[in-house]
Amino acid sequence: MRTKTVVAERAPCPPGSVAIIEADQPGLRQSLGAMAVMMSCHRGQEICGQNRRADHWYCVVAGVARRCVVRADGRRQIVDLLLPGDFFGFSATDEYGFTVEAISDGTIVANYPRQRVELLADADPRIARQLRQVAFDALSRLQAQILIVGRITALEKVGSFILEMGERMSGPAGVVMLPVSRYDIADYLAVSVETVSRSLTDLQQRGVIRLFGTRHIQIVNRAALAGGRAGAPH
Amino acid sequence: MRTKTVVAERAPCPPGSVAIIEADQPGLRQSLGAMAVMMSCHRGQEICGQNRRADHWYCVVAGVARRCVVRADGRRQIVDLLLPGDFFGFSATDEYGFTVEAISDGTIVANYPRQRVELLADADPRIARQLRQVAFDALSRLQAQILIVGRITALEKVGSFILEMGERMSGPAGVVMLPVSRYDIADYLAVSVETVSRSLTDLQQRGVIRLFGTRHIQIVNRAALAGGRAGAPH
DNA sequence: CGCGGCATTGACTCATTTCAAAGGTGGTGG
DNA sequence: CCACCACCTTTGAAATGAGTCAATGCCGCG
Numbered sequence A, B: 001m002r003t004k005t006v007v008a009e010r011a012p013c014p015p016g017s018v019a020i021i022e023a024d025q026p027g028l029r030q031s032l033g034a035m036a037v038m039m040s041c042h043r044g045q046e047i048c049g050q051n052r053r054a055d056h057w058y059c060v061v062a063g064v065a066r067r068c069v070v071r072a073d074g075r076r077q078i079v080d081l082l083l084p085g086d087f088f089g090f091s092a093t094d095e096y097g098f099t100v101e102a103i104s105d106g107t108i109v110a111n112y113p114r115q116r117v118e119l120l121a122d123a124d125p126r127i128a129r130q131l132r133q134v135a136f137d138a139l140s141r142l143q144a145q146i147l148i149v150g151r152i153t154a155l156e157k158v159g160s161f162i163l164e165m166g167e168r169m170s171g172p173a174g175v176v177m178l179p180v181s182r183y184d185i186a187d188y189l190a191v192s193v194e195t196v197s198r199s200l201t202d203l204q205q206r207g208v209i210r211l212f213g214t215r216h217i218q219i220v221n222r223a224a225l226a227g228g229r230a231g232a233p234h
Numbered sequence C: 001c002g003c004g005g006c007a008t009t010g011a012c013t014c015a016t017t018t019c020a021a022a023g024g025t026g027g028t029g030g
Numbered sequence D: 001c002c003a004c005c006a007c008c009t010t011t012g013a014a015a016t017g018a019g020t021c022a023a024t025g026c027c028g029c030g
Helices: A016-024 A114-123 A125-149 A154-169 A182-189 A193-205 A222-227 B016-024 B114-123 B125-149 B154-169 B182-189 B193-205 B222-227
Strands: A037-041 A046-048 A056-062 A065-070 A076-082 A099-102 A107-113 A175-177 A209-212 A216-219 B037-041 B046-048 B056-062 B065-070 B076-082 B099-102 B107-113 B175-177 B209-212 B216-219
Touching: A046 A056, A056 A114, A065 A182, A076 A125, A076 A182, A076 B125, A107 A114, A114 A125, A114 B125, A125 A154, A125 A182, A125 B076, A125 B114, A125 B125, A154 A175, A154 A182, A154 A193, A154 A216, A154 A222, A182 A193, A193 A209, B046 B056, B056 B114, B065 B182, B076 B125, B076 B182, B107 B114, B114 B125, B125 B154, B125 B182, B154 B175, B154 B182, B154 B193, B154 B216, B154 B222, B182 B193, B193 B209
Parallel strands: none
Antiparallel strands: A037 A107, A046 A099, A056 A107, A065 A076, A065 A099, A175 A216, A209 A216, B037 B107, B046 B099, B056 B107, B065 B076, B065 B099, B175 B216, B209 B216
Protein backbone atom coordinates (compact mmCIF):
# COMPACT_ATOMS: atom_id res chain seq x y z
CA MET A 1 0.00 0.00 0.00
CA ARG A 2 2.57 2.47 1.09
CA THR A 3 5.37 2.78 -1.42
CA LYS A 4 8.61 3.47 0.28
CA THR A 5 11.40 4.28 -2.08
CA VAL A 6 14.94 5.06 -1.20
CA VAL A 7 15.70 7.96 -3.44
CA ALA A 8 19.22 8.67 -2.37
CA GLU A 9 21.53 8.60 0.59
CA ARG A 10 21.89 12.32 0.37
CA ALA A 11 18.74 13.76 -1.06
CA PRO A 12 18.85 15.74 -4.29
CA CYS A 13 19.03 19.40 -3.50
CA PRO A 14 15.50 20.69 -2.92
CA PRO A 15 14.18 23.81 -4.66
CA GLY A 16 15.50 27.25 -3.85
CA SER A 17 13.48 28.27 -0.83
CA VAL A 18 14.57 25.34 1.23
CA ALA A 19 18.19 25.72 0.43
CA ILE A 20 17.96 29.30 1.61
CA ILE A 21 16.24 28.37 4.83
CA GLU A 22 18.78 25.73 5.62
CA ALA A 23 21.71 27.93 4.82
CA ASP A 24 20.65 30.23 7.64
CA GLN A 25 21.48 27.78 10.37
CA PRO A 26 22.53 24.18 10.55
CA GLY A 27 19.24 22.34 10.20
CA LEU A 28 17.97 19.15 11.68
CA ARG A 29 17.80 17.56 8.28
CA GLN A 30 21.54 17.74 7.79
CA SER A 31 22.17 16.31 11.22
CA LEU A 32 19.92 13.36 10.52
CA GLY A 33 20.97 12.96 6.92
CA ALA A 34 22.45 9.53 7.40
CA MET A 35 19.38 7.87 8.81
CA ALA A 36 16.84 9.41 6.45
CA VAL A 37 14.86 7.06 4.31
CA MET A 38 13.44 8.98 1.40
CA MET A 39 9.96 8.28 0.20
CA SER A 40 8.49 9.50 -3.03
CA CYS A 41 4.74 9.90 -2.86
CA HIS A 42 2.00 10.20 -5.39
CA ARG A 43 -0.94 12.52 -5.11
CA GLY A 44 -3.14 11.68 -2.14
CA GLN A 45 -0.79 9.06 -0.79
CA GLU A 46 -1.01 8.58 2.94
CA ILE A 47 2.29 9.17 4.70
CA CYS A 48 1.15 8.54 8.21
CA GLY A 49 -2.25 7.65 9.53
CA GLN A 50 -4.36 8.61 12.50
CA ASN A 51 -4.39 6.09 15.34
CA ARG A 52 -1.29 4.36 14.09
CA ARG A 53 1.80 4.01 16.23
CA ALA A 54 3.72 7.27 16.15
CA ASP A 55 7.09 5.67 15.64
CA HIS A 56 8.42 7.95 12.94
CA TRP A 57 9.11 11.61 12.43
CA TYR A 58 9.18 13.14 8.97
CA CYS A 59 10.37 16.07 6.95
CA VAL A 60 9.05 17.34 3.65
CA VAL A 61 11.92 17.57 1.21
CA ALA A 62 10.01 18.55 -1.91
CA GLY A 63 6.38 18.98 -2.84
CA VAL A 64 3.55 19.63 -0.43
CA ALA A 65 1.63 17.62 2.14
CA ARG A 66 -1.44 18.17 4.26
CA ARG A 67 -1.90 17.17 7.87
CA CYS A 68 -5.58 16.64 8.43
CA VAL A 69 -8.23 15.28 10.72
CA VAL A 70 -11.55 13.88 9.61
CA ARG A 71 -14.40 14.86 11.89
CA ALA A 72 -17.25 12.69 13.02
CA ASP A 73 -19.54 14.28 10.43
CA GLY A 74 -17.17 13.48 7.59
CA ARG A 75 -15.87 16.99 7.08
CA ARG A 76 -12.13 17.30 6.82
CA GLN A 77 -10.00 19.87 8.56
CA ILE A 78 -6.50 20.54 7.35
CA VAL A 79 -4.54 21.26 10.49
CA ASP A 80 -1.23 22.10 8.91
CA LEU A 81 0.12 22.70 5.44
CA LEU A 82 3.54 21.14 5.09
CA LEU A 83 6.04 22.72 2.72
CA PRO A 84 9.66 21.76 2.06
CA GLY A 85 11.66 22.01 5.25
CA ASP A 86 8.68 21.40 7.55
CA PHE A 87 8.90 18.54 10.01
CA PHE A 88 5.88 16.61 11.16
CA GLY A 89 4.75 13.46 12.92
CA PHE A 90 5.07 14.82 16.44
CA SER A 91 2.51 13.45 18.82
CA ALA A 92 1.89 13.93 22.51
CA THR A 93 0.70 10.34 22.81
CA ASP A 94 2.06 7.17 21.25
CA GLU A 95 -0.37 7.38 18.36
CA TYR A 96 -0.70 9.94 15.62
CA GLY A 97 -3.70 12.19 16.14
CA PHE A 98 -3.93 13.03 12.47
CA THR A 99 -3.33 11.81 8.94
CA VAL A 100 -0.73 13.21 6.59
CA GLU A 101 -1.11 12.90 2.85
CA ALA A 102 0.97 14.06 -0.07
CA ILE A 103 -0.77 16.73 -2.11
CA SER A 104 1.22 16.71 -5.30
CA ASP A 105 2.76 13.88 -7.26
CA GLY A 106 6.43 13.43 -6.60
CA THR A 107 6.30 14.81 -3.09
CA ILE A 108 9.43 13.64 -1.33
CA VAL A 109 9.41 12.97 2.38
CA ALA A 110 12.26 11.97 4.65
CA ASN A 111 11.46 9.31 7.24
CA TYR A 112 13.24 9.11 10.57
CA PRO A 113 12.68 6.34 13.09
CA ARG A 114 11.72 8.15 16.24
CA GLN A 115 13.58 5.88 18.63
CA ARG A 116 16.87 6.29 16.86
CA VAL A 117 16.51 10.04 16.57
CA GLU A 118 15.77 10.32 20.26
CA LEU A 119 18.81 8.27 21.12
CA LEU A 120 20.85 10.51 18.90
CA ALA A 121 19.37 13.56 20.58
CA ASP A 122 20.19 12.08 23.97
CA ALA A 123 23.80 11.88 22.93
CA ASP A 124 24.07 15.14 21.04
CA PRO A 125 22.56 18.28 22.58
CA ARG A 126 22.78 20.13 19.28
CA ILE A 127 20.36 17.68 17.76
CA ALA A 128 18.09 18.00 20.76
CA ARG A 129 18.06 21.76 20.25
CA GLN A 130 17.34 21.44 16.55
CA LEU A 131 14.52 19.10 17.44
CA ARG A 132 13.07 21.69 19.76
CA GLN A 133 13.44 24.29 17.06
CA VAL A 134 11.40 22.36 14.53
CA ALA A 135 8.78 21.66 17.17
CA PHE A 136 8.60 25.38 17.91
CA ASP A 137 8.31 26.05 14.20
CA ALA A 138 5.31 23.75 14.12
CA LEU A 139 3.82 25.60 17.08
CA SER A 140 4.33 28.85 15.24
CA ARG A 141 2.57 27.53 12.14
CA LEU A 142 -0.39 26.35 14.15
CA GLN A 143 -0.73 29.66 15.94
CA ALA A 144 -0.66 31.44 12.60
CA GLN A 145 -3.39 29.16 11.36
CA ILE A 146 -5.58 29.77 14.37
CA LEU A 147 -5.25 33.46 13.70
CA ILE A 148 -6.34 32.92 10.12
CA VAL A 149 -9.19 30.54 10.81
CA GLY A 150 -10.34 32.76 13.67
CA ARG A 151 -10.93 35.71 11.41
CA ILE A 152 -14.47 36.80 10.81
CA THR A 153 -15.03 37.18 7.12
CA ALA A 154 -14.05 34.76 4.42
CA LEU A 155 -12.35 37.59 2.57
CA GLU A 156 -10.01 38.09 5.47
CA LYS A 157 -9.31 34.38 5.72
CA VAL A 158 -8.48 34.03 2.07
CA GLY A 159 -6.48 37.23 2.13
CA SER A 160 -4.34 36.13 5.04
CA PHE A 161 -3.90 32.76 3.42
CA ILE A 162 -2.51 34.33 0.28
CA LEU A 163 -0.15 36.45 2.34
CA GLU A 164 0.98 33.46 4.36
CA MET A 165 1.67 31.45 1.24
CA GLY A 166 3.51 34.42 -0.19
CA GLU A 167 5.83 34.41 2.79
CA ARG A 168 6.31 30.70 3.11
CA MET A 169 6.83 29.97 -0.56
CA SER A 170 9.11 32.96 -0.97
CA GLY A 171 8.53 33.22 -4.69
CA PRO A 172 9.60 36.16 -6.84
CA ALA A 173 8.12 39.46 -5.75
CA GLY A 174 4.40 39.82 -5.86
CA VAL A 175 3.47 36.54 -7.49
CA VAL A 176 2.33 33.75 -5.23
CA MET A 177 1.93 30.22 -6.42
CA LEU A 178 -0.73 28.27 -4.59
CA PRO A 179 0.45 24.72 -3.98
CA VAL A 180 -3.03 23.37 -3.33
CA SER A 181 -6.49 23.06 -4.80
CA ARG A 182 -9.48 25.18 -3.83
CA TYR A 183 -10.79 22.23 -1.87
CA ASP A 184 -7.64 22.10 0.21
CA ILE A 185 -7.76 25.82 0.80
CA ALA A 186 -11.35 25.48 1.91
CA ASP A 187 -10.56 22.72 4.38
CA TYR A 188 -7.58 24.64 5.62
CA LEU A 189 -9.58 27.81 6.23
CA ALA A 190 -12.69 25.99 7.41
CA VAL A 191 -14.98 27.52 4.81
CA SER A 192 -16.76 26.03 1.83
CA VAL A 193 -15.14 25.67 -1.56
CA GLU A 194 -17.63 28.02 -3.11
CA THR A 195 -16.75 30.70 -0.63
CA VAL A 196 -13.06 30.39 -1.43
CA SER A 197 -13.79 30.73 -5.11
CA ARG A 198 -16.10 33.69 -4.61
CA SER A 199 -13.61 35.43 -2.36
CA LEU A 200 -10.87 35.10 -4.94
CA THR A 201 -12.92 36.49 -7.79
CA ASP A 202 -14.14 39.19 -5.46
CA LEU A 203 -10.60 40.20 -4.55
CA GLN A 204 -9.71 40.24 -8.21
CA GLN A 205 -12.67 42.41 -9.17
CA ARG A 206 -11.69 44.89 -6.53
CA GLY A 207 -8.21 45.01 -7.99
CA VAL A 208 -6.57 43.63 -4.87
CA ILE A 209 -5.10 40.63 -6.66
CA ARG A 210 -4.77 39.29 -10.18
CA LEU A 211 -5.29 35.65 -11.08
CA PHE A 212 -3.14 33.86 -13.64
CA GLY A 213 -4.67 30.50 -14.22
CA THR A 214 -6.01 28.99 -11.02
CA ARG A 215 -2.78 28.70 -9.10
CA HIS A 216 -0.89 31.89 -9.64
CA ILE A 217 -1.80 35.09 -7.87
CA GLN A 218 -0.26 38.48 -8.19
CA ILE A 219 -0.65 40.64 -5.12
CA VAL A 220 -1.55 44.16 -6.17
CA ASN A 221 -2.69 45.73 -2.92
CA ARG A 222 -0.97 44.12 0.01
CA ALA A 223 -2.58 46.26 2.69
CA ALA A 224 -6.07 45.46 1.51
CA LEU A 225 -5.32 41.75 1.66
CA ALA A 226 -4.30 41.93 5.28
CA GLY A 227 -7.14 44.16 6.37
CA GLY A 228 -9.98 42.52 4.48
CA ARG A 229 -12.71 45.10 4.90
CA ALA A 230 -10.57 48.20 5.04
CA GLY A 231 -10.10 48.18 1.31
CA ALA A 232 -7.93 51.20 0.66
CA PRO A 233 -9.78 52.62 -2.33
CA HIS A 234 -7.91 54.78 -4.78
CA MET B 1 4.58 46.84 36.53
CA ARG B 2 5.22 43.17 36.76
CA THR B 3 5.08 41.85 40.27
CA LYS B 4 7.41 39.00 40.76
CA THR B 5 7.08 37.28 44.08
CA VAL B 6 8.99 34.33 45.29
CA VAL B 7 6.27 32.24 46.86
CA ALA B 8 8.34 29.32 48.04
CA GLU B 9 11.30 27.21 47.11
CA ARG B 10 9.00 24.30 46.64
CA ALA B 11 5.61 25.60 45.67
CA PRO B 12 2.62 24.85 47.87
CA CYS B 13 0.91 21.77 46.53
CA PRO B 14 -1.38 22.83 43.72
CA PRO B 15 -5.01 21.73 43.59
CA GLY B 16 -5.97 18.13 42.95
CA SER B 17 -5.94 17.86 39.20
CA VAL B 18 -2.36 18.95 38.87
CA ALA B 19 -1.09 16.57 41.48
CA ILE B 20 -2.79 13.77 39.59
CA ILE B 21 -1.34 14.79 36.26
CA GLU B 22 2.13 14.97 37.61
CA ALA B 23 1.88 11.68 39.40
CA ASP B 24 1.46 9.93 36.08
CA GLN B 25 5.03 10.46 34.96
CA PRO B 26 8.01 12.39 36.17
CA GLY B 27 7.23 15.89 34.93
CA LEU B 28 9.41 18.69 33.75
CA ARG B 29 8.31 20.80 36.67
CA GLN B 30 9.92 18.49 39.17
CA SER B 31 13.11 18.36 37.21
CA LEU B 32 13.34 22.13 37.13
CA GLY B 33 12.03 22.64 40.63
CA ALA B 34 15.21 24.21 41.90
CA MET B 35 15.40 27.01 39.40
CA ALA B 36 11.73 27.96 39.41
CA VAL B 37 10.86 31.47 40.44
CA MET B 38 7.24 31.58 41.46
CA MET B 39 5.12 34.51 40.49
CA SER B 40 1.70 35.26 41.88
CA CYS B 41 -0.46 37.20 39.46
CA HIS B 42 -3.58 39.25 39.75
CA ARG B 43 -6.41 39.23 37.26
CA GLY B 44 -5.34 40.51 33.88
CA GLN B 45 -1.69 40.74 34.80
CA GLU B 46 0.66 40.35 31.88
CA ILE B 47 3.09 37.49 32.29
CA CYS B 48 4.92 37.84 29.06
CA GLY B 49 4.38 40.27 26.25
CA GLN B 50 4.42 40.17 22.47
CA ASN B 51 7.61 41.43 20.84
CA ARG B 52 9.60 41.14 24.02
CA ARG B 53 12.70 39.00 24.23
CA ALA B 54 11.70 35.37 24.68
CA ASP B 55 14.18 34.63 27.42
CA HIS B 56 11.91 32.72 29.77
CA TRP B 57 9.75 29.66 29.74
CA TYR B 58 6.83 29.27 32.10
CA CYS B 59 4.50 26.79 33.70
CA VAL B 60 1.09 27.41 35.18
CA VAL B 61 1.05 26.04 38.72
CA ALA B 62 -2.38 27.21 39.82
CA GLY B 63 -5.11 29.31 38.29
CA VAL B 64 -5.61 30.00 34.61
CA ALA B 65 -3.92 32.09 31.95
CA ARG B 66 -4.66 33.07 28.39
CA ARG B 67 -2.22 33.25 25.53
CA CYS B 68 -3.53 35.79 23.08
CA VAL B 69 -2.80 37.90 20.06
CA VAL B 70 -4.39 41.24 19.30
CA ARG B 71 -5.19 41.71 15.66
CA ALA B 72 -4.74 44.82 13.61
CA ASP B 73 -8.44 45.64 13.93
CA GLY B 74 -8.33 45.46 17.72
CA ARG B 75 -10.07 42.12 18.06
CA ARG B 76 -8.40 39.67 20.35
CA GLN B 77 -7.81 36.00 19.63
CA ILE B 78 -7.03 33.66 22.47
CA VAL B 79 -4.60 31.17 21.00
CA ASP B 80 -4.25 28.88 23.99
CA LEU B 81 -5.92 28.41 27.35
CA LEU B 82 -3.34 27.57 29.98
CA LEU B 83 -4.34 25.41 32.91
CA PRO B 84 -2.21 24.07 35.77
CA GLY B 85 0.54 21.90 34.37
CA ASP B 86 0.68 23.65 31.01
CA PHE B 87 3.99 25.10 29.88
CA PHE B 88 4.22 28.14 27.66
CA GLY B 89 6.56 30.81 26.36
CA PHE B 90 7.95 28.75 23.49
CA SER B 91 8.82 30.81 20.48
CA ALA B 92 10.35 29.96 17.13
CA THR B 93 12.07 33.34 17.02
CA ASP B 94 13.83 35.26 19.77
CA GLU B 95 10.72 37.27 20.55
CA TYR B 96 7.38 36.17 21.89
CA GLY B 97 4.72 36.19 19.21
CA PHE B 98 1.93 36.57 21.72
CA THR B 99 0.95 37.94 25.10
CA VAL B 100 0.12 35.84 28.13
CA GLU B 101 -2.10 37.17 30.90
CA ALA B 102 -3.38 35.71 34.13
CA ILE B 103 -7.13 35.23 34.08
CA SER B 104 -7.91 34.76 37.74
CA ASP B 105 -6.50 36.42 40.81
CA GLY B 106 -3.87 34.38 42.54
CA THR B 107 -2.75 32.59 39.43
CA ILE B 108 0.67 31.15 40.15
CA VAL B 109 3.22 30.79 37.40
CA ALA B 110 6.67 29.26 37.55
CA ASN B 111 9.39 31.17 35.69
CA TYR B 112 12.38 29.43 34.16
CA PRO B 113 15.25 31.28 32.52
CA ARG B 114 15.47 29.76 29.08
CA GLN B 115 19.25 29.76 28.83
CA ARG B 116 19.71 27.86 32.04
CA VAL B 117 17.05 25.32 31.18
CA GLU B 118 18.63 24.69 27.81
CA LEU B 119 22.01 24.18 29.39
CA LEU B 120 20.44 21.75 31.80
CA ALA B 121 18.76 19.96 28.91
CA ASP B 122 22.08 19.78 27.08
CA ALA B 123 23.53 17.95 30.05
CA ASP B 124 20.57 15.77 30.93
CA PRO B 125 18.74 13.97 28.12
CA ARG B 126 15.81 13.20 30.40
CA ILE B 127 15.11 16.90 30.72
CA ALA B 128 15.46 17.34 26.99
CA ARG B 129 12.86 14.64 26.51
CA GLN B 130 10.50 16.21 29.03
CA LEU B 131 10.96 19.50 27.24
CA ARG B 132 9.95 17.88 23.99
CA GLN B 133 6.99 16.32 25.69
CA VAL B 134 5.60 19.64 26.93
CA ALA B 135 6.18 21.15 23.49
CA PHE B 136 4.24 18.28 21.95
CA ASP B 137 1.51 18.81 24.52
CA ALA B 138 1.27 22.41 23.37
CA LEU B 139 1.05 21.22 19.76
CA SER B 140 -1.72 18.89 20.74
CA ARG B 141 -3.67 21.69 22.43
CA LEU B 142 -3.35 23.92 19.40
CA GLN B 143 -4.50 21.21 17.06
CA ALA B 144 -7.50 20.59 19.28
CA GLN B 145 -8.30 24.27 19.20
CA ILE B 146 -8.10 24.46 15.41
CA LEU B 147 -10.56 21.61 15.28
CA ILE B 148 -12.89 23.50 17.57
CA VAL B 149 -12.57 26.90 15.92
CA GLY B 150 -12.91 25.25 12.52
CA ARG B 151 -16.33 23.88 13.28
CA ILE B 152 -19.25 25.38 11.44
CA THR B 153 -21.93 26.25 13.92
CA ALA B 154 -21.51 28.13 17.16
CA LEU B 155 -23.39 25.37 18.94
CA GLU B 156 -20.74 22.89 17.92
CA LYS B 157 -17.96 25.21 18.97
CA VAL B 158 -19.42 25.84 22.38
CA GLY B 159 -20.25 22.18 22.77
CA SER B 160 -16.73 21.05 21.99
CA PHE B 161 -15.38 23.71 24.28
CA ILE B 162 -17.40 22.39 27.18
CA LEU B 163 -16.23 18.88 26.47
CA GLU B 164 -12.62 19.99 26.22
CA MET B 165 -12.84 21.82 29.52
CA GLY B 166 -14.49 18.78 31.02
CA GLU B 167 -11.52 16.66 30.07
CA ARG B 168 -8.80 19.11 30.93
CA MET B 169 -10.18 20.22 34.26
CA SER B 170 -10.95 16.62 35.24
CA GLY B 171 -13.64 17.63 37.68
CA PRO B 172 -16.09 15.20 39.28
CA ALA B 173 -18.25 13.39 36.78
CA GLY B 174 -20.61 15.44 34.71
CA VAL B 175 -20.04 18.86 36.20
CA VAL B 176 -17.66 21.16 34.41
CA MET B 177 -16.40 24.37 35.93
CA LEU B 178 -15.58 27.04 33.37
CA PRO B 179 -12.44 28.87 34.41
CA VAL B 180 -13.10 31.85 32.17
CA SER B 181 -15.63 34.53 31.36
CA ARG B 182 -17.96 34.53 28.38
CA TYR B 183 -15.75 37.10 26.75
CA ASP B 184 -12.75 34.81 27.01
CA ILE B 185 -14.74 31.92 25.62
CA ALA B 186 -15.83 34.11 22.74
CA ASP B 187 -12.28 35.15 21.92
CA TYR B 188 -11.12 31.57 22.24
CA LEU B 189 -13.79 30.26 19.88
CA ALA B 190 -13.68 33.26 17.57
CA VAL B 191 -17.35 34.09 17.90
CA SER B 192 -19.14 37.00 19.52
CA VAL B 193 -19.99 37.08 23.21
CA GLU B 194 -23.66 37.20 22.45
CA THR B 195 -23.41 34.04 20.42
CA VAL B 196 -21.70 32.21 23.25
CA SER B 197 -24.40 33.26 25.65
CA ARG B 198 -27.17 32.32 23.27
CA SER B 199 -25.61 28.95 22.53
CA LEU B 200 -25.41 28.12 26.21
CA THR B 201 -29.02 28.99 26.92
CA ASP B 202 -29.98 27.14 23.78
CA LEU B 203 -28.17 24.00 24.90
CA GLN B 204 -29.83 24.27 28.27
CA GLN B 205 -33.29 24.65 26.80
CA ARG B 206 -32.76 21.55 24.73
CA GLY B 207 -31.77 19.69 27.87
CA VAL B 208 -28.25 18.99 26.71
CA ILE B 209 -26.67 20.79 29.66
CA ARG B 210 -27.72 22.45 32.89
CA LEU B 211 -26.30 25.71 34.13
CA PHE B 212 -25.55 26.36 37.79
CA GLY B 213 -24.65 29.98 38.10
CA THR B 214 -22.61 31.18 35.16
CA ARG B 215 -19.58 29.02 35.61
CA HIS B 216 -20.80 25.54 36.41
CA ILE B 217 -22.23 23.28 33.78
CA GLN B 218 -23.64 19.83 34.15
CA ILE B 219 -23.39 17.72 31.05
CA VAL B 220 -26.62 15.84 30.53
CA ASN B 221 -26.31 14.59 26.97
CA ARG B 222 -22.69 14.10 26.08
CA ALA B 223 -23.28 12.80 22.58
CA ALA B 224 -25.36 15.81 21.62
CA LEU B 225 -22.59 18.12 22.79
CA ALA B 226 -19.98 16.47 20.61
CA GLY B 227 -21.95 16.23 17.44
CA GLY B 228 -24.08 19.30 17.55
CA ARG B 229 -26.52 17.40 15.38
CA ALA B 230 -25.47 13.76 15.32
CA GLY B 231 -24.25 12.17 18.52
CA ALA B 232 -21.05 10.24 18.00
CA PRO B 233 -18.52 9.32 20.67
CA HIS B 234 -14.85 9.87 19.85
C1' DC C 1 -14.20 12.18 -27.79
C1' DG C 2 -15.96 11.91 -23.46
C1' DC C 3 -14.91 11.22 -18.76
C1' DG C 4 -13.69 12.89 -14.02
C1' DG C 5 -11.90 16.12 -11.07
C1' DC C 6 -11.55 20.95 -10.29
C1' DA C 7 -13.46 25.70 -10.53
C1' DT C 8 -16.85 29.21 -10.99
C1' DT C 9 -21.45 31.32 -10.64
C1' DG C 10 -26.37 31.83 -9.18
C1' DA C 11 -30.35 31.64 -5.98
C1' DC C 12 -32.07 30.85 -1.51
C1' DT C 13 -32.01 30.17 3.40
C1' DC C 14 -30.48 30.78 7.82
C1' DA C 15 -27.06 31.42 11.40
C1' DT C 16 -24.17 34.90 13.22
C1' DT C 17 -22.76 39.48 13.64
C1' DT C 18 -23.92 43.89 15.02
C1' DC C 19 -26.28 47.38 17.55
C1' DA C 20 -29.01 48.31 21.58
C1' DA C 21 -30.66 47.76 26.15
C1' DA C 22 -31.70 45.70 30.36
C1' DG C 23 -30.55 42.34 34.29
C1' DG C 24 -26.85 40.43 37.39
C1' DT C 25 -22.80 40.32 40.20
C1' DG C 26 -19.01 41.51 43.06
C1' DG C 27 -16.17 44.87 45.07
C1' DT C 28 -15.20 49.39 47.16
C1' DG C 29 -15.84 53.24 49.83
C1' DG C 30 -18.67 56.28 52.20
C1' DC D 1 -25.12 48.73 55.68
C1' DC D 2 -25.99 50.66 51.62
C1' DA D 3 -25.00 52.86 47.32
C1' DC D 4 -22.49 53.02 43.49
C1' DC D 5 -19.60 51.43 40.04
C1' DA D 6 -17.45 48.51 36.70
C1' DC D 7 -17.88 44.50 34.55
C1' DC D 8 -20.16 40.45 33.09
C1' DT D 9 -24.31 38.20 31.25
C1' DT D 10 -28.48 37.77 28.91
C1' DT D 11 -32.06 38.94 25.55
C1' DG D 12 -34.10 41.42 21.49
C1' DA D 13 -34.33 42.99 16.63
C1' DA D 14 -32.29 43.88 12.25
C1' DA D 15 -28.86 43.27 8.47
C1' DT D 16 -25.74 40.43 6.09
C1' DG D 17 -22.40 37.04 5.19
C1' DA D 18 -21.69 32.27 4.40
C1' DG D 19 -23.51 27.48 3.70
C1' DT D 20 -26.13 24.66 0.80
C1' DC D 21 -28.11 23.00 -3.41
C1' DA D 22 -27.76 23.11 -8.25
C1' DA D 23 -25.90 23.98 -12.73
C1' DT D 24 -22.38 25.13 -15.87
C1' DG D 25 -17.66 25.78 -17.44
C1' DC D 26 -12.94 24.36 -17.58
C1' DC D 27 -9.07 21.34 -18.46
C1' DG D 28 -6.10 17.39 -18.70
C1' DC D 29 -6.02 12.62 -19.63
C1' DG D 30 -7.02 8.03 -21.08
